[in-house]
Amino acid sequence: MKKRRLVMRSVILLILGAAVAYTLYANFTKEDSKKVVMGEKAPDFVLVDLDGETHRLSDYEGQGVFLNFWGTYCKPCEREMPYMDNQYKQFKDNGVQTLAVNVGESELAVSKFTERHNLSFPILLDKDGQVQTAYKIGALPATYLIDKEGKVVKYHTGQLTEEMIKDFMEEVQP
Amino acid sequence: MNHVKCECGHVNPHGTILCESCGRVLVESEKEKKLVDMRYEGSARRSQTYNKTFIDKIWNFFSSVKVGVWLIVITLVASALGTLLPQEMYIPPVMPASEFYEDQYGWIGKLFYDLGFHNLYSSWWYLILIASIGISLVICSLDRMIPLWRALKAQRVTRHEGFLKRQRVFGVTEVNLDDSSQKIIEKLKAKRYNVREEDGNILAEKGRFSRWGPYVNHIGLIIFLIGGMLRFVPGMYIDEVLWVREGETKLIPETDGEYYLKNNEFILEVYDKDKDNEAFSEAIEKNGMVAKNYQSNVTLYKKIGETVAGQEQELEKVKDEAIQVNQPLKFESFALYQVDYKMDELNQMTFSLSNKQKNETFGELKIDLYNPQDQYDLGNGYSVEIMSYFPDFEFNTEGEPTTKSKVPNNPAFVFKMITPDKQDGEISFVAIQQTIEPFGDNDYKLDFVGIDTLNVSALTVRKDLTLWILAVGGIIFMIGVAQGSYWNHRRIWIRKVNDEVWVAGHTNKNWHGLKRDIELVLEDTGIKEPEDQVQKEEGQE
Known part of the structure; x- marks a missing residue:
């Protein structure tokens, strides 16, 4: 019982944590996507x-x-x-x-x-x-x-x- | 394990206050109270019982409603502070944000910038606050809904005496229940109660569904938050502004260089006192001018073939459209909305060259303010050369003429007038309503003749693939609200105890309605109407 509860809680927290981590990651790379990516080929003109x-x-x-x-x-x-x-x-x-x-x-x-x-x-x-x-x-x-x-x-x-x-x-x- | 076995035989989770099955009070301290606390049916809120591992500690932190409320309060305060000064995306692009805030607002601006409030709504700590509210919502709901659901499912018809007598609505009558029980059940059923019988005791229940309202509501909120989160996923959400002058063709941002837009005409219509509905005439007189229509007539083009940035591209017409407020131009998943405009932006200026003394004119020059020529030949040996051009003229701190922007808001020129008798030319500085002759009196002058203007349309470029998720979340949210508000969870217990009949009732709201139901059901049965123990107590005090 107790072990199952711990597993359940861990899984739920993990899913929520992953969602938060992704949002933060996407938000910080959003700034990068506003400029040309470092290390990539510069757009030709x-x-x-x-x-x-x-x-x-x-x-x-x-x-x-x-x-x-x-x-x-x-x-x-x-x-x-x-x-x-x-x-x-x-x-x-x-x-x-x-x-x-x-x-x-x-x-x-x-x-x-x-x-x-x-x-x-x-x-x-x-x-x-x-x-x-x-x-x-x-x-x-x-x-x-x-x-x-x-x-x-x-x-x-x-x-x-x-x-x-x-x-x-x-x-x-x- | 630490399960609590009730006298009735039901096994309850550790921390349960009222037995899930018979309702007996399991915690000593609760037995001294006159009324039981019916919140969550006296079930064990798990958070409050287990506090062992690290995971449990995090869980319990987020399970606290107090923590949830504080998270909301902090988020509200932070959101309010972020509106004190403009966010970075709204400041003019004349200088970097690091300089702008201090330059414009002094030390407050510097503090605002240093603390990261200039980008508050996408700062890591703000996002973590919002995310914490989301986590708190999920965990609070889970931690309360599951035990409540368990307790309501496990409840027995025959409840313990201690449970019944500690209900708010409770009464005892010395009468035989068997005589009237059929009648009572019929009446309860007529009032749409679900009736269960056990050993001659009765449990009538209705509207249990209402108890799930808050949790349905929370599910809606969580879906809404997920929709908000998806806006950070590249390509899901775009919100840009495109300024385009009449006659100009511009690349539509975020379309990967695929789509171009030409502004054919911007129209601003106002209500006419004589032509439009008479009902408006008073308002028009009071306010002077009332806008009736903002409209951009545009043509959408698509690029053909591959080109490198900067190269001239071949465009194919897709469609003509009139964009009005709330009538966007739609293509693929984009929508272009009319959002702003600028009337009568300077486009061309016309001057005429004349001799000061004789007032003879020697021709006109028309200057395209977006693309002026070096030299304008007026014929017969007369010409005008532009030596300097300042489209948005001002004097800088050193007293030199400069330009504030590339838009011709306040054009100024340094002209050299070349005439047959002044072959070396005469220099004249000409701005709007201002002429300076830096090298002494000239014989010739340039008179201002007129201007040509253009209108400019501002369009919002919008793409939002998260909208339907927000709508679904919002609808579920409202269903939850309705479910919790318009239905009540009512229960009536009728139990034989020796030669007596005990009646108790509970509802999550609208006690008056419950009491009326009981009154109607017990009519003509000889069973006394139960008393409201809360009201009775207040009456005695």
């Missing part, structure tokens, strides 16, 4: 930059990619731009490409901003937001790091310091 040149992510396989999403209205983006430019110059010939995707602003606003800050890395225009959707972009600035095999290794939102950008680029340097 094709975008045209301000100079009219086409960039396809998969063409950069074999190099690391520093993929930044930004807007001209986003102050932290504006602050990290010069740092990115400095590091771009250091790393572009050392196997790390910088791609800065603007979040669908007018070409004029973007090109004037770029001229004003004298930026030399490619600025891609995601006019209809397809790439932002694929990368599940919310708050800006958002940065993904993609390694030489095309896998996502890091995701960061918020302003980066020059030191962090350097560390990030070193991390994906082949």
